Each structure stands twice: as structure tokens, then as C-alpha cells.
Amino acid sequence: MSEHPTDRTGTIRLTVGQALVRFLAAQYSERDGVRQRLIPGTFGIFGHGNVAGLGQALLQNAIDPAEGEAPMPFYQARNEQNMVHTAVAYSRTKNRMQAMACTPSIGPGSTNMVTGAALATVDRIPVLLLPSDIFANRAVDPVLQQLEDERAMDVSVNDAFRPVSRYFDRIWRPEQLIPSALAAMRVLTDPAETGAVTICLPQDVQAEAYDWPLKFFRERTWHVARPVPEPAALDRAAQVIREARRPVVIAGGGVIYSEASAALTAFTDATGIPVLDTQAGKGALSADHPLCIGGVGATGNDAANQLAAEADVVIGVGTRYTDFTTSSHTAFRNPDVRFVNLNVKAFDAAKHSATMVVADARTGLEALQEALDGWTAPAEHGERARQLRAQWEELIAPCFAPHDQELPAQTEIFGALNELMGDEDIVINAAGSMPGDLQALWKARSPHQYHLEYGYSCMGYELPASLGAKMASPDSEVVAIIGDGTFQMAPQEIATIVAERVKVILVILQNHGWSSIGSLSESHGSQRFGTKYRMRDEDSGLLDGEKLPFDIAANIRSYGLEVQEVSDTEAFRAAYRRAETSELATAIVVNTDLYGPNPPGNGWWDVPVSETARLASTQEARIEYENDLMPQRHYL
Template identity: 35%
Template sequence: MAEQADVILAVGTRLQDFTTGSRALFESSDKTLIALNVGRFDSLKHQALPLSCDALVGLGQLDAALGGWRGSDEWREQTSTLKREWAEAVHRVTADQGLSLPTDAQVIGAVNRQAGNDTTVVCAAGGLPGELHKLWQCSGPGSYHVEYGFSCMGYEIAGGLGVKMAKPEREVVVMVGDGSYLMHNSELATSVMLGHKLIVVVLDNRGYGCINRLQQATGGAGFNNLLQDCRTVEAGAPKTDFAAHAKALGCESESVSGIAELEQALVRARAAQSTYVIALDTDPLPSTQEGGAWWEVAVPEVSEREAVNKAYQGYREAKQRQAR
């Protein structure tokens, strides 16, 4: 709909690459982009018409100024149809398919189904923010806390502790990959010490699955992202027991296999009085294709690999859709 619209009102958004499809959603030069934002820097992005004010105040004034104006019946019908189709797509990709190695989307679905109106999900880096951005069904203000401005690995658990300290009445669920967990996990001990309970779901895909997918999407061969592609001793990389590690930090914890076991563990975690860590193995390869928008990741211009040359051609074609 952003591609078709002649006027786009962006309220309180930084208009970053995920939101704008790396600016490819605004390909038409005759669009008017209006940015209503309390931050003047963000209200000027993409040559927008800036409305620098509080969102609630600004929307109220716009509503009054518009009077009885409304969009066409056809546009509203299209909106309803697309929303319904998207809800069906989300239900399909997040449903439990009984896989021993579930996808990120299926784990998100399990967490979302067990989340109450009092739940805040916290995440930061890897493939999860992109999946959450599309698939998480918010229950209301404060139910979604995802830092993705700089994909800060290690933010998740410390950030989750901060969210819990700010809103102790809420159930805080931290979703984190094995890479980010290994980078910064010490605040688990702090949460136990201070009595600030977290529920932490560790998705172990044995490496940096997001970067591996990007590497392959740009024509590269798997290298140094999944542990199976890394330089290791003959026995291979060790299998980290995240549940045992969390228990050593004072948490309650368990390892599960598949979505059904995860959902049962989430019930136990909600009933627990202290920080509870659930670890499960996931598939590093799939990502949700439904609802996708182009994301600009540069591709080498020259390569001996045909896959890279093909990816570069696609990159050049996508660049033509960016607003100028």
C-alpha cells in the first residue's frame, strides 16, 4: 500500500531501512511523505514534509483539520483485504509443524501464544528482529521492545533487565540467539540477585544464522558463521548447554525440543518466581519470505562465482526502485 499511496503519513518512526524497504517502497517521485515526529532529525528524513510535534497532539490537530474527509471505499476495502491475508500468512508461518528443529517464526508463534496482555518481548540482534518486526502480534503499548538501530548483540538480557526494572509489574520475555547469549549473559545473575524475574528463550542455531543467510543471499559460500563451517579441532565445536550455564548463574532452566515442549515450558516459566531460561535448538536456514521487502546489502561487483554475479545483477535492479 505504501507503493501505491500518493500520500504517506509516518507517525513516530525513524524511517529506517526495515520500515522503508531500504527506501524502495517510496519509488514513485510524485509521493508526498509527511513525517510527524517529536524528533526533528527523524521528521526530515527522505525529504519528508516535517511535522515536528508530539504524536498524540499532532494526530488530534490533523483529525480536526481534515473534518469529514475520508479515504475512498475501494481503498478501505483493499486495506481490510490485505490485513486479513496478512493475518492468515502470520498464522501459517508461526504454527507448530512438529519439526525437531523449528524456525524462528515458529518459536515466535509459541512465545506469542503464551504471552498475556502483561507481557513485553525484548530482542535486539540477528534474524529475530526482522521476524518479530513482521510477525509479533502486539497486545498493546509496551508489549514490544526491540533495539535494532545498530543490531546490538548482547543487548537482549541486559536490556530485558532494564525493562523489568522500569515495569516490574510486566512479564518480560527475552528472545535471544546463541551468539548474543554467549556475548553477554552475566545480567542473568544480576536479575536473580535483585529479584527481577525474566523469562529468557535461547534459540540455538549453532552459529550466526542471520549472517549466514545474508552471506548466501549475496552469492557467497558458507564461511565462518555457522559452527559447522568454522575452523575447529577434529572433534568439532562444543555443544553449549545453555540451560546448565543459566542454572550455574542461579536461574531456573531447562532444555526442550520442538514447539510443543517449548509451550509447556513457557507455562512453567510464567509460574516461576525467579528468572527462568529455556533453551532449544532451531533451524539456522529458513526465514519468513511472506511480507518481505527488499533490504539493501551490497554485493561485490566482480567475482569468479556465478552466484555472486547473479546476486549483483539483482542488487542493481533493486537499486533502481529506490526513491531519488
Template identity: 40%
Template sequence: METITLTTAQALVKFLNQQYIHVDGKEFPFVEGIFNVFGHGNVLGIGQALEQDPGHLKVIQGKNEQGMAHAAIAYSKQMLRQKIFAVSTSSGPGSANVITAAATAHANNIPVLFIPADTFASRQPDPVLQQMEQEYSIAVTTNDAFLPVSRYWDRITRPEQLMSSLLRAFEVMTDPGKAGPATICIAQDVEGEAFDYDVKFFEKRVHYVDRKAPHERELEGAVKAIKSAKKPLILVGGGAKYSEARESLIAFSEKFNVPLVETQAGKSTVESDFKNNLGGMGITGTLAANKAAKEADLIIGIGTRYTDFATSSKTAFDFATAKFLNINVSRMQTYKFDAFQVVADAKTTLDRLIPLLDGYESDFGSRIGELKEEWLTERERLGRVEFSREGFDPEIKNHFTQEILNEYADALNTELAQTTALLTINDTVEKDSTVICSAGSLPGDLQRLWHSSTPNTYHLEYGYSCMGYEISGALGVKLADPSKEVYSFVGDGSFLMLHSELITSLQYKQKINVLLFDNSGWGCINNLQMDHGSGSFDCEFRTADNQIMNIDYAKVAEGYGAKVYRANTVEDLKAALEDAKKQDISTLIEMKVLPKTMTDGYDSWWNVGVAEASTSESVQKANDSRKAKLQEAKQY
């Protein structure tokens, strides 16, 4: 056996350079690079290995561990899970900072390799800097917290353990049915320990991702279910996008006159202007999609997890009559809603079904077009909302008085409505631009209103809806496709949570455009509390003497070196967007928008916890309403 002497960290880097993926006849490296924030736990091990010989790996210095990890997630998501970045952190707080990101990757089924440093395997210097001491076990470290948020987890305490661990990690990350984060914790002393590795371990390794075809039994059952239905509806999930099923979805929908509705992850699999695409489904969905869902007698869920937002907490469909046909590479997901299960690739399954359904046509007739036209009229109205200081009727009603809205207009020096701003942006940016968002009221506005003209240009992290993903993720999206403009939609709340990778984008000349909607508060949650009987409590950004805060966020970004704009009118916003296109560095456009001017829900319901005992009559009423609505909801 021929061997090569390497440290554990050097072996890791050498192995990462030799991992390839094979998809639809194309073969390319699977690992693009590695994000890092160096600390004492990884700088002398992985840091030394990368300095000595990084191979083809791009080495990117993050500014915050969670931020750079979110960038890695966004990169993989935008690359349709076909390429990844690894993420290296020090031990202790450096590792802990990544746990939130690991959960984000897990909830969204995104492959990322996390490599947090760990305490000493030898235990000689224990307790080391940043090590916790548990009385019940000396073996427990911060990195045990990765267990529930990883698809694969391991701890390396000997150099030779790395080999079997990496093979398992890459098997998980390249399997479409269980793709997600793999975490390999490496003891900091072991990172630098040398071992004679078998050279065969470092030979080029190709991970084949073959499209799983449906079984004949599955096809027969699916055909029977569809032919028995009068009004089938397709719910397009993220799995359909990762399967690159656009053409197959369009062909199926057109031939059989079946409407498409989308989850956040599925949006932009098919362009918004496709005649049968009724847009977002559920709590943040369109009126057209939600009406069609109520009428449907067969729901064909393609690559979807059926989250509460997509199903309106299991009230979106007529469960008394509707049946379900689930097509998914994850067997677990196909079991939901007592569905007929097809455990297979989305595109392959649709292509196999189309000839088997020849002669079939749904009973939707012209109804799809009517629903779409009705929604487009509403969308147009939302793009023309203008504030007035008397008798203004906001989209979110019966929360703030006219006096309070006027107070915001004065304090923020704006009369700009959020929906007007968003649709102005949609009309102004290039059609092949990618938009990214994650949390707050903006995901709802985007799913309802944003028209995606180009496939895979709508990037929403709504599995974990993690505040702070927006700007970090924009960097990852830009790395995935440097030729296109990227627009990060972020509220002031999420901006305050995390925006460190804006600096990284400037450092590495990866231009991103930050669109900051500032309504001086956590507007989405303020809506939620007031919708359920509470007053406006601790969600507005007010000073101790109750003054609305007006923060100059543009000045913050300007201090980092970004090109900044302030736009509180439609005219200023258009001008800023046009000028931002000409820049070659990251930009930030700060918009002061009025609260309560985001979109509201359309024929949907969200089951959230409401106090069952309260001195407030309005809270009691909200609880009664929730209990009544639960009687209509499917229990499982």
C-alpha cells in the same frame, strides 16, 4: 549566600535526588537510581558518596559495564523516556565498555546519564593506571571517544564545573526533540575534592515536558496534504509511542479509514489486532504493510527516523507519486523525503487534525481488511511449519541442502522450526507480557509475527541493533514494571556476546525469562552472505573438523542459579513456558531450532555492500541485481 561543603561526587548524588519531571500534569522523580561497577576511578568518589547518603536512588551493582548500561537504556525506553538510571564506571576499560551502550542510547534517542571516571585533573601521578598517552595531546583520554555517541558531553576538572554541566545535561535529557545520552566525565581526583556549593543548587528542580502544539500554518498544510491524497498511510514510529498517541492514532485511523504500519520502535503503540493495523513496515515487515505502502500516495510519518529497514533502503514507496507529511518533535527528522514538516507532538497534532478533516475518507475502502486477512493466513501457516527429512522446503530457500539440514537436526537433536516456536510462545505467554529483542533474525520474526495485545509490550532495540542488549535490557524492562513477565528473545550468537546481567537479575530478585533460540551460528548473517552470492563462510558454529557445535547453554544459566528448561518440541516448549510462569526467579528456556526456518522478506529490499569485482559468478550476479535495484531507489 548559604553554602554546603560537599565533595564533587556527593554534590552529584545530592543533585540527582532533586530532579523531577512534569508530564501531563503528573510530577515524579526523574532519576530512579544508579548502576555501577566500582573500580579505582569511582569507588572512592561516587562510591563513597552513595554509601554515605544515596537518598532515594536505587544503587544496583552491574556485572559488565556495557550490560548494566543497556539495562539503564531499556529502563528509560520502557518508561517512555520519563525516568532514567545513571551509570557510573571506573576510568579506562570500564569507561570504554560503556561506549557501545552510549551509541545504542544515541541511535535510539534514549536519555541516560553516563558518569565515567577520568584521569587525574592535577596530572601529578601521570600516567596513572589505565591511562593512555598520546604524543599530540596529554589531555586526550579514553572518554573522548564518548563525544560522537553523546547528545551532551563534558569533562569536569574542577568541582564547581559540575553545576553548569549538570544543568545542561538535564536540559538535553528532558527535551523530547533531542533526548539522548548525556556524558559527564569526572576526573578521579576531582570526585573527592570538596567545594562550598550554593545550597540553592540542590533545591527541588522540576523539568516541564510540555506537548509542543503545531502552528496554524503547519495544520493548514497538513490538512491540505491529507485532503489531496486518495490513499494516505500512517507510519507509526517510536515518537508516537513516547507521545502516548494510541487513542489518537486509533481515532484518526478509524474515522478516515487510514491504514497504520509500524516501525520496530513504533510497534505496540497500537495493538496488533486493531482492524487497520497492518503490522511492521519494510525489510522486516509484513506483506500487508509493504503492499499498502506501495499503494499509498501520502506517507504520514509520525515520530519516525525513516531508517533503511523501515523504508526498504528507500524503495518501499512509489516515490514518483507519493508525498510525505512528517510529524515529529525533532525538526531534523521532519526534513526527510522532502516532506511537509510539522514540528510538534504526535498526539497533540493528531487531536488537532481530526476535527479539521471532518468529512474526509480515504479510498482504501475494504482493501485494508483484505490485506490484513491475507497476512493473517500467511502468519498462521508460519506457525505450523514441520520439518521432514525428505523434501523439506525451508523459509530461507536455496541455501542449505536437505543433507545439511538433516545434519543440523541430528547434531542439535531437534526438528523445531523457529517460526513455529515463536508463535507457540506468542500463544502461550500472558497477553500483558513484555517481549524484548535486538539483533539477529529474531527481530524480523517478531516484527512480522508477534501479536502485541497490550500497548507498550513490544520492546525492540533496533536503532543500533546491538547484540547483547537482549538479556541486559530485560533487566531494565523488569525494573520499569516488576508486576509483569518479561521475555528476552535471544539467539545463541547474542547470548555469547553478553549475558552478564542475568546474574544481576538473580542477585536483585528481578525475574526475567530468557528464550534462547540456538541454531548454532550467526544465522541472520549467514542468510545475508548466501543471499548475495557468497557461500556459507565462517558464520556457522563448527569445529576445526567441521562438526556442528552443540553447546549446553542451559547448563551455563543453571550454574548462575536460574531455573532452566530444554525444549526441542512444541509440547516441551508449552510445558516449559507454563512452568516458568510459576517461578519467582529468572528462567532460561533453551530451544534448539533448525537454521533457515526463520521468516524471509516480503516485497522488500536491503541495500548492502556487495563486491563489485569477484571471481564468483553468483557474487557478480548479486552486484548486478543491486545496481539495478538502486535505479528504483530514491537517492536521498
């Protein structure tokens, strides 16, 4: 962190809300010589607790800024969870170099952000949350929506943020804001320890005046580090790799956030090591590269999973090895497999008893390539990787082709969309059956194109995320692929998209149910119970009657958005081309077949099946589960 050289002395009398807005507007981040506003704007929903505190401060900043006070743009959200998702998508698209702030009202408004906070921290994306809180002076006790705890008077519902925040504080007195705000900026710009940063603001404190030192509002630049590897650690890693006969690289999201795609490409070209990718890492190596084999793990492809099963050395770069990446610890089946993990976070670098290299992905890859100078993987290993990739592409060709069924499979739509979108456009998805199909099928030609939230896999993320991604990358076409189940959970930010005149394309796939969980239920002996959208049948008493008469297209039109409804792939292509030419947001509702075809499954995910049951379907699934469990092991 560095400070603007101008020295100022004295104080200025402001409320806590006014001081916080002024402070945030003067914060900058910098990496590789690129400097930008750290907090470029604030999303908010006002209610009691913030309307007269932070709300007044944002209003004053907008219409009557003080001399030397930078503007703080305000964006009106419709749902508190959604606005955190929007902020996360913005930061992710900016490779974590900027973070939006979010301010809600007290009580349910604030706790609505807890899910968004969990998502940000799980995915390690910076976002600044400013939940309103109870009265610090306790003169009004209990205040409306206050949680009363008989054991203590300093507990509020906002304590729910503690376990899902990377940094948490509550400002009981105005002067506490100074060290807390500075600490918050440090965490927002820490490449290893970032996530949700939560500063709770009691409603009386927000409006309380204090004489602030002018130095608090000085421009500050927070320099985002690129840690370099320790030479001894690099030597150990290089030694392990030099002994490998069948090595693979697992590229995770850290490669993209550190803007290390060029370094990964150079490393792959120099060493001949095939690259497999995670959901967050897809696009780190372009799909056009002959050694980009694609997604690995539970929703990966057969080529990548065969290479993972045979690998004697796995080089994890910027990955935290979720259960989907490791197929619940069944993916890497070589009994002598060893791991080399290059990660900016020591916690992740140490996983699977790895040889650790704690460093930025870009500087680490560059150093590792130099340490391996003159060494390449066996030529036959690279040739096998290319052959497996070609076989997989032949195997999945039917997923993109028309079938004799009445409605297209969602995989047909994905194939068309992959062809239609440009390299720098952005496709967004998060939950349901779609992430599995997309990881197996999508060919990401840039690190910018594939935006899958699969650390938390939060239904409802896609639509607000499209707003955040478009705000961060206005020249890209941003497409959110949304299931009908996800759409019903969180459509509210369509109103924000319309109000801000943001051009996004919403692709809603309607198959009248939760397709992903339905398939999981069926494969685990539970017969798709409770996963289809149906009326309750009077005879059976189950939800297996007629389809619900919900009209998604009409619902979207009620927000003022143009809607196109299609039922075949060619009609979808035409609708997408029309949406591209529009200056306003457009929705395309696609009626799809619930049952596929989907890419052939080849990975495994540990979802325990009932050990005892009267249903024959469950009994059969349990036998299969116990067989599938046999390869599972700790990587030691």
C-alpha cells in the same frame, strides 16, 4: 523546570561525588501531571577512578544520609556495556520519563560504555553516563590506563563519547558541576534532543571538597513539553492529506514515547487511513484494529509494503525513516508520492522533502484530526488494506504450524509465545534474524508489549534489557528472546538478575550459528561463510567441522538459574507456563532449526555485493543486486 518553593540559603561542604549524588536524588520529571524521580537509581562497577569518589558518595548516601538527603538506590552490574543497556531499557519502558545513571572505573571500564552510549543516542533514549577520568591536577601523569596525546593534555579515552553523546562535559573544577549538571537534566528531559548524557569525572575531582550553595540541592521538577503544531503548518499538512487517494500512516516510536496510542486510534477511526508500523512503533495501534496492517519495510509484511508502494501520501508520525523502514529507499514507489511528517524533532520532520509539522505526536495527531474534520480516505482504499492484511495472514499461517523437520522453526516458537503472553507483558529482542521474523509476524496488542531495539540492533542488548524493563514494569511478565550468538556475547547480567531476585524469563534459541548473517551471506553470494559455530576442519582448513560442544543450559545453571531445555513447540508451551508460575527468573533453551520456515521476504535492504568475483555464487548475486537496485531513488 520548576523549583520547590522552600527557600534555603548558605552552603554545605561536600565532595564532588557527594554533591552529585545529592543533586541527582532531588531531580524530578513531570508530564501531564505525573511527577516522578528523574534519576531513580545508579548502576555501577567500581574500580580505580570511582571507588573512592562516587563509590564513597553512594555508600554514604546508603548508610549515613544527611538530613534532607533522598536515597539513591545502587545496583551492582557485571559489564559496563550491559549496564547502559539495562538503563536504556528501563527508560524506554518508562516512555523516557526517567533515566538511570551509570558509573564505571577509569579507562576500559568507562570506554566499555561507548557502545551503550551510541545505542542510547541513536534510539533517542535518555541515560546518564558518569565515566571516570584522568587526574585534573596532572600531578600523576600518566596515570594507569591514561591515553597520552602528544598534541594536548586535556584529551582522554573518554573523548570517544563526544560523537555518541547528546551532551558531553568534563568537570575539571568542582564548581563546574553546577551548570553542567543542570544542563544535563535539561537534555535528559528534552523530548527531541535526548540520548546519552555524558559527564566525565576526573578521579581527583570526584574526591575534592567544595562549599556548595544549598540551593543547588533544592528539589527541581523538569517539565517534559508537549509542543503543539504551528497553525499554518497544520493547514499545509491537512491540505496535502485531503488531496490523497491512497494515504498511509507510518507509526514510529515517537507515538509510543509520547503516549499517543489513543490519539492514533481516534485519528485512524476518524480518517480511515491504514496504519503501518516500524520496529519501534509496533503496538502504537493495536494489532486487533482492522486498519493496523503491520510492519513496513525490509522486514515488514507484504500487505504493508504493497500499500507503501502504492501510497500517494505518506504520513510519518514519530518516525526517523531508517533504511529498514524505507527498504533502502525502494518502499515508496509511487512517482508522485508526497510526505507529511509529524515529529517533535525538526530534523526528522524535514526528511524526504516533507510537509513538516513539528509537534508532540499526541498533540499533533489530535490537532491534525480536527483539521481533517469531515474528510475520510476513500472507502475502497480501506477495503483494499483489509483484504491485503487477510491475505498476508493466510500466507504466514505455515510459519506457526508444526513441520516434518526434527526441530521447530523459531517462527513456531514466536507464534506460541505471542499467544501465551498477556497484552501488558513485554517481549524483548534486538538482533539477528529474529527482529525480521518478529516485525512480520508478531501481533502487538498494546504499546507496552513489543520492545525491539532496532535502531542500533545491538547484539547483547536483550538479556540486560530484560532486567531494566522488569525493574520499570514489575507487574509485567518480561521475556527476552536471545539467539545463541547474542547469548555468548553478553550473559554476565544473569548474575545481577539473580542477585536482585528479579523475575524474568529468558528464551534462548539455539541453532548453532548466526542465522541472520548466514542467510544474508547466502543470498549475497558468500555461501554462509564464517556464520556457523563449528570446529575447524583439519582437511579443509575452514570452520566447517563438527558443532561446538558448548552447553548453554549448563552455562546458565552455573549462575544459579533454573533452566528448562526443550526441542518442540508443545514442550516449549509447557515450559513457559511453568516459568510463569515461578517467583524467580527462569531460562528456557530451545533447540531450533537453522533454516526456518520464515515469513516470505518482500522488502529489500541495500547490502552491496562484490562488483567483481571469481565465485559463481557472487557473480549471480551481483546480477540480482543490480536488478534490485533499480527502484532506489531519493524522495524529492
